Amino acid sequence: MDFDEYRAQDATGLARLIADRQVTAAEVLEAARARAAEVNPRINAIVRDVPVPPDAHHAGPFAGVPFLVKDLAQDYAGLPSSRGSRSFANLPATEHATVVRRWLDAGLVIFGKTNTPEFGAKGITEPELWGPARNPWDPSRTPGGSSGGSAAAVAAGIVPCAGANDGGGSIRIPAACCGLVGLKPGRGLTPMGPDTSESMHGAAVQGVVSRTVRDTAAMLDVIGGGEPSGPYAPAAPEASYASTLRERPGPLRIGVRVPSAINPDPHAEAVAAAETAVRVLTDLGHHVEELPRAPFDDAALARDFLLSWFVYTAWEVADAKRRTGAGDDAFERDTLIMAALGRATSSVDYVDAVQRRHDHTRRLTTFFESYDLLLTPTLATPPPTIGAFDLPVALQRGADLLLRTRTARLLRYTSIVDDMVDQNLNWVPYTQLANLTGRPAISLPLHWTADGLPIGVQFVAPLSGEPLLLRLAAQLEEALPWAHRIAPV
Numbered sequence: 001m002d003f004d005e006y007r008a009q010d011a012t013g014l015a016r017l018i019a020d021r022q023v024t025a026a027e028v029l030e031a032a033r034a035r036a037a038e039v040n041p042r043i044n045a046i047v048r049d050v051p052v053p054p055d056a057h058h059a060g061p062f063a064g065v066p067f068l069v070k071d072l073a074q075d076y077a078g079l080p081s082s083r084g085s086r087s088f089a090n091l092p093a094t095e096h097a098t099v100v101r102r103w104l105d106a107g108l109v110i111f112g113k114t115n116t117p118e119f120g121a122k123g124i125t126e127p128e129l130w131g132p133a134r135n136p137w138d139p140s141r142t143p144g145g146s147s148g149g150s151a152a153a154v155a156a157g158i159v160p161c162a163g164a165n166d167g168g169g170s171i172r173i174p175a176a177c178c179g180l181v182g183l184k185p186g187r188g189l190t191p192m193g194p195d196t197s198e199s200m201h202g203a204a205v206q207g208v209v210s211r212t213v214r215d216t217a218a219m220l221d222v223i224g225g226g227e228p229s230g231p232y233a234p235a236a237p238e239a240s241y242a243s244t245l246r247e248r249p250g251p252l253r254i255g256v257r258v259p260s261a262i263n264p265d266p267h268a269e270a271v272a273a274a275e276t277a278v279r280v281l282t283d284l285g286h287h288v289e290e291l292p293r294a295p296f297d298d299a300a301l302a303r304d305f306l307l308s309w310f311v312y313t314a315w316e317v318a319d320a321k322r323r324t325g326a327g328d329d330a331f332e333r334d335t336l337i338m339a340a341l342g343r344a345t346s347s348v349d350y351v352d353a354v355q356r357r358h359d360h361t362r363r364l365t366t367f368f369e370s371y372d373l374l375l376t377p378t379l380a381t382p383p384p385t386i387g388a389f390d391l392p393v394a395l396q397r398g399a400d401l402l403l404r405t406r407t408a409r410l411l412r413y414t415s416i417v418d419d420m421v422d423q424n425l426n427w428v429p430y431t432q433l434a435n436l437t438g439r440p441a442i443s444l445p446l447h448w449t450a451d452g453l454p455i456g457v458q459f460v461a462p463l464s465g466e467p468l469l470l471r472l473a474a475q476l477e478e479a480l481p482w483a484h485r486i487a488p489v
Contacts, residue, residue: 003157006031007486010212011065011161011219015107018064025056025064029109032066036112036158039489042139045152046112047130050076056109061218067162071113072120073192073206073367074100084118084127084146085335087326098191098227099206101161106222109270114162115149118335119316121309123173123428125149126391134384135177136487137453140382144174151178151209154485161215166203168305169378169431172443176378176456179445179485180209181216181473184431185466187438188232190223194344197231200312201354203435211483213473216442217241219338220466237467244467245474252472254281254459255371257291261299262429263380269455270377273447275415277375277457280446280479288375295367295374295431301360302425305432309424311350314342328403333396336403361437368462373472376430378443379458384427434460442469445482452488 009017017023029052040046048071058064064273075081075093082089096104101111117125125148126132135143136156143152147164151174154162164171166184176184190206192199208219220241221371226233237244258266258274278288317339320326328336367374391399425432434441440463443456461469477483 001027001031003031006035007157008382009160010483011062011210011215012032012212014065014160015062025058025109028064029066032159033111035156036153039136039156039158042489043134043136043143043152043156044131045114045133045143045149045156045158047071047082047149048079050079050110050112052111054108058107060105061222065108065153066159067103067110068112068114068150068153068159069100069110070147070165072116072146073097073165073204074163076100076110076113079113080384081113083329084116084120084128084129086129086318087320087324087330089129090277091324095194097250098193099163099223100291102191102223114147114153116147117145118332119313120146120165120167120170121144121313121335122389123169123336123424124384124388134386135383136489137179138383138451139489141385141453142177143385144177146170147174147209148177151175151180154178154180154209154211156489157486160212161208161210161219163197163206164209165204165206166435167200168265168309169210169428171207172378172441172456172458173428175209175443176445176454177383178209179448179454179487180211181213181445181480182209182443182456183207183220183466183469184434184441184442185220185224186463188226188230188285189234189466190220191225191227191230193227193229197229200308202231202360202438213244213477214242214468216473217245217470223386227349229488235464241467246470247471248475249397249468249471252286252372253370254286254288254375255291255295255367256288256375257294258377260294260380260429262302262425263427266377266380267382269382269447269449270380273377273455274375276447280476284475284479286366293446296360296363297427300356301433301436302429304333304356304360305436306424307345307350307353310338310342311345312342313338314340333399333403334338334391337399357436360433363436364433364439365462372461372468374460376458376460378430378458380425380429382425382449382451382455398415428460439463440466440469442473444473444476446476446480
């Protein structure tokens with residue numbers, strides 16, 4: 001099977017070819033590995049090989065299809081999940097994550113783990129442990145994060161679909177940067193076990209990045225549903241997610257918001273992405289209306305998100321030290337800064353931020369009384385260049401001094417907090433809403449810049465809105481096909 005034949009198929013198509021014995025699973029895996037050997041040195045998407053057992057399970061809806069999992073929260077028994085951190089780089093997982101077990105039971109052949117920033121704490125993928133992942137559309141630019149390695153691998157044609165997860169945009173941001181489909185399921189719909197019942201108070205969920213809507217839908221059928229150690233028994237849809245694609249959505253009421261409190265003047269290409277979506281949606285018969293203001297307090301939501309993230313990072317660093325015996329030298333400077341800011345946050349302020357999620361959710365719920373979906377760009381700018389968010393040297397030295405002298409709480413009174421707000425959210429101010437409110441959201445590759453870079457468009461739905469998002473995505477995929485596009489790498 002040569003690359004052109006391999007790349008022409010999505011995961012669903014490859015599974016059919018294997019099931020019909022037009023090609024063997026071994027031939028398909030060989031094609032995936034050959035592509036990885038060719039392009040991975042240039043994009044650094046895969047950071048660890050996973051040995052494929054000779055008796056690999058070849059039953060299930062995706063029997064024999066090559067697959068990659070993220071090196072964060074998708075544990076593979078016997079291999080480390082580094083989480084992008086030196087602290088966990090050599091600690092083997094004792095059991096498969098539930099989501100990994102479901103992928104294996106579906107017949108997927110996992111042969112590698114993908115690059116991620118330390119603890120998934122950034123919208124870019126540039127860990128010191130592995131080095132930066134690069135965007136196949138332009139290797140000088142980021143593939144996004146924190147599922148950047150998975151998105152780069154899919155966009156480069158190594159696999160048609162790969163494991164991802166999302167705590168603040170980590171599926172949708174890489175999907176937008178790399179021209180892919182990225183669905184963040186609603187809270188509790190996909191499993192985070194068995195090590196934890198839910199992550200980040202339910203803000204983080206499991207999923208995939210893929211080239212086609214049908215793969216995204218079918219993968220949600222594979223991994224969706226609760227588990228014995230989980231906090232919820234999520235309601236099962238009346239029909240499979242894949243089968244809902246046979247239906248088309250009726251006329252929808254869609255509210256559009258492009259400016260944000262964090263970035264009131266988005267890049268012209270982000271505006272163009274939203275305009276492209278509006279034009280196509282209108283042609284398809286949907287009612288699309290520009291919103292004069294955001295349907296929630298986006299400035300407050302951003303502050304609550306970052307405060308929660310800093311506290312969570314402080315806990316992750318402490319947990320890593322307890323489990324591995326690591327010292328501060330096992331963590332990146334930015335991670336230690338975020339952890340210091342988290343430790344400097346009072347418990348009351350933290351609970352306030354968590355409790356205010358209900359305010360954000362109620363405002364969004366009120367919006368959905370008048371609209372079926374919220375539309376935004378996924379990115380406020382084209383994918384940034386590698387290294388664009390490195391701290392200036394002077395701030396690096398100042399931060400190092402404060403960290404060494406255990407006075408890092410004073411960072412709250414420096415410009416470093418504003419700098420970190422800017423680097424974390426200025427170019428991606430839209431995605432955190434769905435995480436803090438637990439609503440499903442999807443990024444679709446509806447626009448490419450004049451330079452050939454993808455910029456995604458995001459749709460946010462009410463609770464249990466995954467079928468609606470998938471049906472609309474399939475309709476847009478038909479109107480503006482994207483799966484045929486091949487990244488130049």
